[in-house]
Amino acid sequence: MKKFLGLFLTIVLSLGVLAGCGSSSTGQATGSNKKQVVKIGITGDDHKIWDKVKQNLAKENIDLQIVSFTDYVRPNMALSEGEIDLNSFQHYAYLNKFKSQHNLKISSIGETVLAPLGVYSKKIKSLKNIKEGAKIAIPNDPTNEGRGLNLLQNAGLIKLKSGVGLLPKIQDVAENPKKIQFVELAATQIPRTLQDVDAAIINSGVAIDAKLNPVKDSIYLENVSSKNAKPYINVIVARDKDKNNATYKKVVKAYQTDEIKQLIKETYKGAEVPVF
Structure with missing residues (x-):
């Protein structure tokens, strides 16, 4: 009886060792291929x-x-x-x-x-045609709003307070001879408003998603070679x-x-x- 029990335990332990070796090998193979x-x-x-x-x-x-x-x-x-x-x-x-x-x-x-960054419009062909009191949609997040306002300043439509840098806000507009009305919206929503505003400032990626080509469809485009880019x-x-x-x-x-x-x-x- 003791011999039988000893033989049984030996077989069980041997199988356990073999099973353990097999499991480890599989795990390493899986890890290397994962x-x-x-x-x-x-x-x-x-x-x-x-x-x-x-x-x-x-x-x-x-x-x-x-x-x-x-x-x-x-x-x-x-x-x-x-x-x-x-x-x-x-x-x-x-x-x-x-x-x-x-x-x-x-x-x-x-x-x-x-x-x-570009300015787009369904109503005018150039920013020179912007009328007094025109509505311009602009991104409402701080950096893109600031970028948009600087773009309009470069276009000669507005003048910002000195020293505002990259992040001016609407209240930092010092001169607005056309009395432009700014419509602040989430950047991704702006293309949908093109029928409702006179012009809109739209990020390049958002414009592309809206099937607009910044080079062909914008009426004014940011100078990417500028030192301020x-x-x-x-x-x-x-x-x-x-x-x-x-x-x-x-x-x-x-x-x-x-x-x-x-x-x-x-x-x-x-x-x-x-x-x-």
Whole structure:
């Protein structure tokens, strides 16, 4: 009886060791073949450029999952809260203002494009035709509102108080000879108002989503070669603690290639200008 019990225990222990070895081997194989998932937030539904980046990253065993947002607030909050790993929708000026206001620990890890701001209209062909009391829709977030007001100043329609820099507000308009009425709206909603206002200031990405070509359809376009354009370069953003993440650096590297640069030029035809 004792011999039988000893033999039985020996067999059970041997099977356990073999099973344990088999499990460990499978786990290592699964781990080595498992794709690294990276979620990146963008605004709008035009994924063409990022779809190509996604395709190229798949060769490096990285599964880039593109998450679309409909506003400029949620992508940064979702990044800070860990719902996504990266985002790519904003320029330096917006990023710096937003993270300061909301006390977020997020930073740029790579530059992408500079997208010129434009003025669009269904009613006039030139800003010279703006009538007294005209309504102009303008983004209501601080950085894009400031950018829009500076654009109108450059166009000669208004004059801002001295020293307001990149972030003037409506109340900083010192001279408004045409008595323009500013209609402040969420940037993504402005294209829908073109029938209701005399002109509208629209971000390049929002314009493209609305089937507007900034180069062909705008009646006035920001000068992207200006020395003042640096704050409006778009960036890829990560949480501060992930700035040196090797996988996220691969995402930036996969974007900043000659292939992607050419695709941007072919797709946007000057509406977005690569800066890498």
